[in-house]
């Protein structure tokens with residue numbers, strides 16, 4: 516049976532948590548209060564009050580292991596904050612105490628919101644991914660437990676920053692959850708255990724698909740609004756590599772991560788292709804098809820297909836194939852996963868060996884239940900490194916498709932193309948890290964022509 520990295524990291528973290536006092540003294544990080552009793556209210560701040568941030572706040576306030584209260588909110592758009600506040604307040608009236616003076620707008624709003632918390636409280640980081648290292652760094656300084664959405668990095672430089680922060684966080688007893696919620700899914704967990712017990716033999720191939728129609732802000736038109744370039748790009752962050760890693764990173768990371776989980780490894784290199792087929796008057800940086808082959812150290816392949824195109828075959832699923840059969844890791848979108856094992860490779864009803872019995876608990880809630888339990892019981896819990904690794908591997912596949920080259924993990928990690936730059940210095944008047952050309956269009960990848968960098 517394969518070793519389980521989850522258990523390994525747990526043991527390592529147990530060892531590290533005993534070094535908390537020493538490490539905190541060394542790094543100057545605040546040591547969080549332990550909410551061991553379970554009856555003390557944990558205060559929560561929300562940074563990035565969009566769709567997922569509002570959902571994560573719902574999840575945080577729905578946890579059952581002790582009282583929680585939302586006390587501060589931060590965004591760069593007042594209307595986003597106001598809409599989010601209204602929704603959370605309506606549903607969790609008694610658990611929301613965010614008066615006007617604790618609703619903050621601007622690029623420094625994250626600091627003001629976190630300043631409302633005590634060490635040991637929780638901050639939710641759900642802005643576009645570009646800001647993760649900035650906000651995570653401040654959360655650590657303040658001794659806050661963190662929930663941050665995926666991807667947590669977009670390129671080599673931001674991954675190096677995040678990994679450094681992950682190092683620091685591991686020297687404390689802070690808990691860090693990353694929104695790769697499939698890792699908390701009960702069905703996938705049982706599938707993972709069964710694969711580890713040999714149910715499909717040795718894995719020989721993994722396949723993942725997110726082949727759907729136009730998604731999120733993957734297609735962005737020229738900015739004809741009053742918004743500055745910076746705010747326009749942030750609002751449409753799936754269209755811009757600096758902000759999100761683009762459609763590839765933001766959309767495909769879950770399927771890539773769940774496949775790597777089943778294999779218990781990260782790929783070492785990738786090659787890929789893709790193109791801009793039907794862009795209409797969209798001027799963002801995305802391809803609308805991606806096909807990437809990842810290779811693991813033992814030679815096993817993971818094939819990933821992404822498409823944002825109408826009128827084509829639609830599939831949003833991941834599969835594992837082994838020497839003794841195959842498995843469905845996810846069936847359609849993220850939840851329910853409807854995990855199954857088959858004796859052949861046909862995914863045919865007659866060959867069904869096992870299926871996870873429905874209903875499946877919601878993984879978005881489970882990831883929060885697990886995080887809050889760990890905080891209350893002071894159990895080791897830190898997903899920052901794993902989140903950075905998943906983000907890096909995803910970016911490696913994207914860069915392979917964008918440049919038309921084989922890209923290794925180490926090249927991706929050490930690459931100097933810093934897409935976002937000094938995002939900790941931004942003000943509302945700052946220029947965007949990405950400028951449009953005179954034709955109003957943004958630079959796009961050109962595989963085979965522009966091969967050293969993605970654009």
Ligand SMILES: NC(=O)c1ccc[n+]([C@@H]2O[C@H](COP(=O)([O-])OP(=O)(O)OC[C@H]3O[C@@H](n4cnc5c(N)ncnc54)[C@H](O)[C@@H]3O)[C@@H](O)[C@H]2O)c1
Pocket residue numbers: 562563564565566567568589590591592595596621622624625641642643644646664665666694695696749750765849
């Ligand atoms: N785990 C999942 O299944 C899942 C699902 C959706 C989104 N996400 C992730 O959540 C994150 C947010 O996605 P979303 O769909 O909620 O986007 P969104 O645009 O709805 O929300 C992002 C919010 O952050 C705000 N914001 C942007 N920059 C900011 C800054 N510097 N400081 C403060 N606020 C800022 C925006 O104004 C917006 O309100 C992304 O990383 C995305 O990949 C994860």
